[in-house]
Amino acid sequence: MVELTKQQYIDLYYYMRLTRSLEERLTILFRQNKVIGGLYRSLGQEATAVGTAYALSKGDILSPLIRDLGAMLVRGALPREIFMQYMAREGGGSRGRDLNIHIADLERGFIGPISHLGDMVSVTAGLALGARLKAKNIVTMVYVGDGATSTGAFHEGVNLIAVLNLPTIIVMEHNGYAFSTPTEQQCAVRDLIEKAKAYGIPGYIVDGNDVVACYEVARQAVDRARQGGGPTMIEAKTFRMLGHAQHDDQRYVPKDLLEYWKTKDPIDNYKRVLEQKDILKSDELDQLDRRIAEYLDEELAIAEASPFPDPASLLEGVYKEPIRNASSHLP
Amino acid sequence: MPVVTYLEAIRQALFEEMERDPNVFLMGEDIGVYGGAFKVTEGLYERFGKDRVIDTPISEAAIVGAACGAAMMGLRPVVEMQFIDFISCAFDMLTNFAATSRYRQNIGIPIVVRGPCGGGVRGGPFHSQNVESFFLNTPGLKMVAPATAYDAKGLLKAAIRDDDPVLYFEHKFLYRRIKEDLPHEEYIVPIGKARVARQGSTLSIITYGAMVYTALETAELLAKEGIDIEVIDLRSLLPYDEEAVLTSVAKTNKVILLHEATRTGGYAGELAATIAEKAFEYLDGPIVRVTAPDTPVPYSPPLEDYFLPSVEKLAKAARRLAEY
Numbered sequence A: 001m002v003e004l005t006k007q008q009y010i011d012l013y014y015y016m017r018l019t020r021s022l023e024e025r026l027t028i029l030f031r032q033n034k035v036i037g038g039l040y041r042s043l044g045q046e047a048t049a050v051g052t053a054y055a056l057s058k059g060d061i062l063s064p065l066i067r068d069l070g071a072m073l074v075r076g077a078l079p080r081e082i083f084m085q086y087m088a089r090e091g092g093g094s095r096g097r098d099l100n101i102h103i104a105d106l107e108r109g110f111i112g113p114i115s116h117l118g119d120m121v122s123v124t125a126g127l128a129l130g131a132r133l134k135a136k137n138i139v140t141m142v143y144v145g146d147g148a149t150s151t152g153a154f155h156e157g158v159n160l161i162a163v164l165n166l167p168t169i170i171v172m173e174h175n176g177y178a179f180s181t182p183t184e185q186q187c188a189v190r191d192l193i194e195k196a197k198a199y200g201i202p203g204y205i206v207d208g209n210d211v212v213a214c215y216e217v218a219r220q221a222v223d224r225a226r227q228g229g230g231p232t233m234i235e236a237k238t239f240r241m242l243g244h245a246q247h248d249d250q251r252y253v254p255k256d257l258l259e260y261w262k263t264k265d266p267i268d269n270y271k272r273v274l275e276q277k278d279i280l281k282s283d284e285l286d287q288l289d290r291r292i293a294e295y296l297d298e299e300l301a302i303a304e305a306s307p308f309p310d311p312a313s314l315l316e317g318v319y320k321e322p323i324r325n326a327s328s329h330l331p
Numbered sequence B: 001m002p003v004v005t006y007l008e009a010i011r012q013a014l015f016e017e018m019e020r021d022p023n024v025f026l027m028g029e030d031i032g033v034y035g036g037a038f039k040v041t042e043g044l045y046e047r048f049g050k051d052r053v054i055d056t057p058i059s060e061a062a063i064v065g066a067a068c069g070a071a072m073m074g075l076r077p078v079v080e081m082q083f084i085d086f087i088s089c090a091f092d093m094l095t096n097f098a099a100t101s102r103y104r105q106n107i108g109i110p111i112v113v114r115g116p117c118g119g120g121v122r123g124g125p126f127h128s129q130n131v132e133s134f135f136l137n138t139p140g141l142k143m144v145a146p147a148t149a150y151d152a153k154g155l156l157k158a159a160i161r162d163d164d165p166v167l168y169f170e171h172k173f174l175y176r177r178i179k180e181d182l183p184h185e186e187y188i189v190p191i192g193k194a195r196v197a198r199q200g201s202t203l204s205i206i207t208y209g210a211m212v213y214t215a216l217e218t219a220e221l222l223a224k225e226g227i228d229i230e231v232i233d234l235r236s237l238l239p240y241d242e243e244a245v246l247t248s249v250a251k252t253n254k255v256i257l258l259h260e261a262t263r264t265g266g267y268a269g270e271l272a273a274t275i276a277e278k279a280f281e282y283l284d285g286p287i288v289r290v291t292a293p294d295t296p297v298p299y300s301p302p303l304e305d306y307f308l309p310s311v312e313k314l315a316k317a318a319r320r321l322a323e324y
């Protein structure tokens, strides 16, 4: 096992804190009606996204789920891009065409999801396949929720990954609920990882609220994949601490469950680890938090300065070269 | 007569049909305990229990496939797509199994697949779609798209009682924006019958769903300019009321086909072909389409507002056609 350096320990904290603070800003912006459409929080799940994504190297590519903002940030997505996406501005990666974290940058190594759950599994497989055909040694990683594991697209994708022995890591985030549906109504296995057996893929369960554990399990999987050992499935046990989206008060979640998982908050607990290991003292952590807050102020200012897209650009980007009949009726 | 929203009208239809016929049951994601993403099925789980209001995994293909099987056993499944955009995941089941069963094996598939369609709510490319054209070229399916609360209720009842598979498109923009008095007594709106939403003489606008309101608003605006617009609300798309369309064209001699879905291969093309074939000699001007342009549904408000057919765009087209 690779020992984490002091800087790596700090990085893991940084990205989790950045994720949470960025989402807290988005919540404020949502209340101010500046976030347009829905807002999906990853409160309580930051460790899974950050820890697993942190195991990737340059050149690798991941595809996050809606609640994996942290994974995007680890791969180098900038808060300003996320702000602009959520505020539907021109400067967001999709130029106002698509929403939230639906943006891609193959250079930095992320492709945002589409809404249709499970679809990114085979796309991520294809990234790995394409790289292999081009003799590039990269690893790809795809995230799915417990809910998404019920889709046909998920099953077909994972099976293909297994059969082609692709260097693809499938991270299943078991966060208790898919919208209002508890996991026991989603599938009849208790641990999602039991599904791995069916495909003939090695599977590991990890405490999804322990960022170091998430990193370690993902790192082993990534190393193995890079050496030609094929795919791995990881089940991260975590919990969705807020409703499905901002409009959902999740009254269907038993209070004691939330109380229990509150004690397992990934950031609070990791702070204790950092202090115990003497990596950062509490005042240094506070300082880092303040730096993150200032950074987000700057990023938000940049995002707010981005205009809304010009309607005249509507037809741009559907095809490489615009086709004629598309515009023939515009005013 | 109580005032009922479009959304409540759908719920009433489900409730009354489930009361009337024990074979009617519901399946979908988050429709039970939670009452549906838009709360359309709220209260039905409490009233009818978990066997008749079934919360499912996120498996649209399996939901529709299972509905087909249950229908073959004499049940009347009504399944919900959380957003109609996800019907694409069940495309195979619908177009290959449900649509062909009667023709191939003489077994009808009386299912209803319903779900929120349409834009205007900043839902972006995957929560705003209008999917009628994906299915228009599939013999064996029926499709309806109500615009009013009255029709939402009456058409859903008709769809549930219909012996063939019916896709029921409810426009999410209308859910809570449209209200009207509904009769206490039971009624049905037959599939395949259009409605004259406004009488007029200068030209006809043929449309459906939320665009009915765009057409009516345009008609009011242009009435001040002496342009007297007739608005036909199709209500049913497959089959559609060809007679009503041709009658209106024969009356006004000019026609605009309006829909929110994109243009190429859109529903308007089918109507235009029929009008050109069967009412050519009545036409005093070109058949005009007003539709969304050929792009995915964009998310950002200025883009989406420009994308959706508006009163402004429609009025421009109507003025031009009136002068023709």
Ligand SMILES: Cc1ncc(C[n+]2csc(CCOP(=O)(O)OP(=O)(O)O)c2C)c(N)n1
Binding pocket: A065, A067, A115, A116, A117, A144, A145, A146, A147, A148, A149, A151, A173, A175, A177, A178, A179, A240, A244, B029, B058, B060, B082, B086, B089
């Ligand atoms: C194919 C498909 N069906 C339905 C939906 C609507 N939907 C969006 S998120 C969601 C729940 C997702 O749950 P899960 O995969 O467990 O992820 P989580 O939200 O818990 O992170 C549903 C049903 C969808 N996006 N895609």
